Amino acid sequence: MTDAAAVERARALLAENPVLDGHNDLPWALREKVGYDLERCDIAQDQSARLHTDLARLRAGGVGGQFWSVYVKAEYQGDKAVSATLEQIDCVHNLIARYPDELQLARTADEVEAARAGGRIASLLGAEGGHSINCSLATLRALHQLGVRYMTLTHNDNVPWADSVTDEPAANGLTAFGVEVVREMNRMGMLVDLSHVAPSTMRDALRASRAPVIFSHSSSREVCDHPRNIPDDVLAALAANGGVAMATFVPKFVLPAAVEWTKAAEDALRERGFDPLATSSEAKAVLQAYEEANPKPVATVPTVADHLDHMREVAGVDHIGIGGDYDGVAFTPEGLEDVASYPNLIAELLERGWSEADLGKLTWRNAVRVLRDAEAVARDLQRTEGPSIATIEQLDGAGA
Template identity: 40%
Template structure:
């Protein structure tokens, strides 16, 4: 952290007794985190680590529900994606088995209430990127049987059945098979997650949906004009269907200046990320891990903490207080975040910031977790 950033962090008010009491009393739900990548790397999340989350700091941050993403890099393609997903699902269950007194699998709203009552972290499993199902509904059903209760349809690249927001369209939103995926997810009572997908894909999903959907980790395009963020029109569209948007804490999605500078500096980085993957399947894991390290290697001055609150404010103003939550996107590496938000331990600062902006305590509780719980109960059970 630079001297300027250290000074900015020290100027952020520490949570007041009122904020800490509200945070402790509220259900705190983080709708997206990539900690399973660290489990695959052999880290023990049962102890305090150098990452952005672990069981020690989830407790310090007052987190009651953590959604663990099973992220599959598009370099794995249709023939190796399921293996990568299963590696992470195995890591997820090993984490639970090693810490049964502190964390448990949640597959329903009732599970979440039970685990919270037991003082445990409710761990929700989510597939990030429909590439993991390898165009096979049997794999979707298998992931569901293993505990997954939601799926983000794409990641950064379009599939042949769903379009991404950061790639060329391939099927006008959803293909015929893509519509089968959505119908099967509804039958299984899996929550459909539209972070990463194109606007046309969101509209196509909603045309098929009789349950609310989520954008688990997306921010506001009106503040930072990144294609991964949601336009005001899409915020309203998701809200009108009863859904929730989780604000992402990655600096490029929060801050326009950071986004612009990343664009100027990342030509060589993008060339590496877009290079053809190795043909040898045994080399894919090391190649994918190196892509992650390279992606997070580009460091810029961090934006102020207030950017998080500004995105929450904007989403609330556009979509309504019942349709906004938190989806941090932390922990897939040293994710660059605003000053003052270094790990999940800092989440009480969000409660303090919202109170200082004049939010009623009941509305703060909605943003912290009640909104996601409502949608999860409606879509999953």
């Protein structure tokens, strides 16, 4: 059990260096639960009965900045994916407008710092999956204009120009158009997010990118051999790239014993007609019944800390961060139940001997630095390069 004094010390540290978290799925949860009707789910009120996130718990957790995921299902393709992404973006903008004393839109590192100085939670947007741009660089640029500051190249399924780690290999990494997507993101100052992608895609993107990359919510594959985690050779390459790997809390990604249990639980969901990612009350009831018959292995705060210890050792303390994936999962680790729980993790790391300076990098400074570095690369590139008008047909062939 984490010492109470360590938790208080963690809270004091977070007052100086708050969490800038890489991934929270609140917008999708609001879409699924209330159809974006913010009157029916007021996050200024206690939402602990149905969400991991509300304003009071963000404050209690020491969150100073959040990348709100504007995820849409990989099954959404073409114009449907683009429209759904725009609806997700609209949700975030509506949240910010509804709670102006608590949330502030941030498009740059300076705006992140300004929000914090003004006592507000810096709110950034991250698109989760290249299907959101429908193979269109103009759509990519439009998302950037609306405030999207990272794009995860794939979600659980391949896109025509990049391989996902949870799909069958097709491109064997990035296609020529995929490389062009990465380079156009660099030119705009949009972070390339490599969570969800195949290791071949990770390596291709690191070779192609002229700016730092991120992993918005991925942990260590060496510590837990789940495909959604990051191999050590990729972690080691982050130092030269300048990027940041943001450890996630998802039990099935961080606890080896949970991997097989989760596969069986997901099969139980499919048998009842639910998507494995479903977070509805009905889906949760199916999972609860399965768990009662088959007690699940329990991830804890030390489980996540083990990942961060290893990631710091391999990537270096300047290249790690936190991406909890709250409101995107049915289960959370014991002690990390919701967005109020970050102090428990920081307290655990303090007890393991992490310095306050290193923890400040983990929670805040590394994420802000990678934003600032990407912006600097974009300024340099825009002096000599205009917007790319390449198409997937031109670069990958007429059959793309």
